[in-house]
Amino acid sequence: MEDQTKTIDELLECYPEKPEYLIFLLQDVQSAYGYISPESMQAVSDHAGVPVTQAYSVATFYQSFRLEPKGEHELRVCLGTACHLKGGQRIVEALERKLNINAGETTEDMMYTLDTVNCVGACALAPVMLVDENYETNMTAMKIGKILKKIKTK
Numbered sequence: 001m002e003d004q005t006k007t008i009d010e011l012l013e014c015y016p017e018k019p020e021y022l023i024f025l026l027q028d029v030q031s032a033y034g035y036i037s038p039e040s041m042q043a044v045s046d047h048a049g050v051p052v053t054q055a056y057s058v059a060t061f062y063q064s065f066r067l068e069p070k071g072e073h074e075l076r077v078c079l080g081t082a083c084h085l086k087g088g089q090r091i092v093e094a095l096e097r098k099l100n101i102n103a104g105e106t107t108e109d110m111m112y113t114l115d116t117v118n119c120v121g122a123c124a125l126a127p128v129m130l131v132d133e134n135y136e137t138n139m140t141a142m143k144i145g146k147i148l149k150k151i152k153t154k
């Protein structure tokens with residue numbers, strides 16, 4: 001099967017070599033590869049004509065940019081107001097203990113990435129966690145083991 005991912009050079013070619021395209025370049029690299037590697041960051045900053053430190057500043061300012069590769073599955077716990085009030089933080093802490101990582105990190109086996117997000121629009125079913133693109137609602141710490149087991153058996 002042919003690899004559908006564009007090479008970094010193909011992505012860069014889509015934009016003029018100007019600093020004002022820095023964010024677009026970073027967004028395209030992230031959506032193609034899931035994160036921005038040090039090599040990609042260097043290529044983007046060279047193309048945009050900005051120092052690599054400036055590209056890093058932009059990437060770290062916006063929470064949506066990821067500088068580490070993501071795990072096979074993304075666990076995102078909502079910490080919007082409703083979910084926070086109904087124990088969203090306890091879900092995060094239980095996942096951190098269970099997976100032995102902190103929010104924002106990926107397990108060593110590259111299986112799970114744990115993140116927190118703001119309201120995902122299902123407040124009536126709080127607390128909510130997204131497993132990849134699926135909603136797990138009325139979350140409790142007790143449900144975590146079963147959810148992780150279900151992911152593994154897929």
Ligand code: FES
Pocket residue numbers: 078079080081082083084118119120121122123124126127128
């Ligand atoms: S606050 Fe979590 S879904 Fe709205």
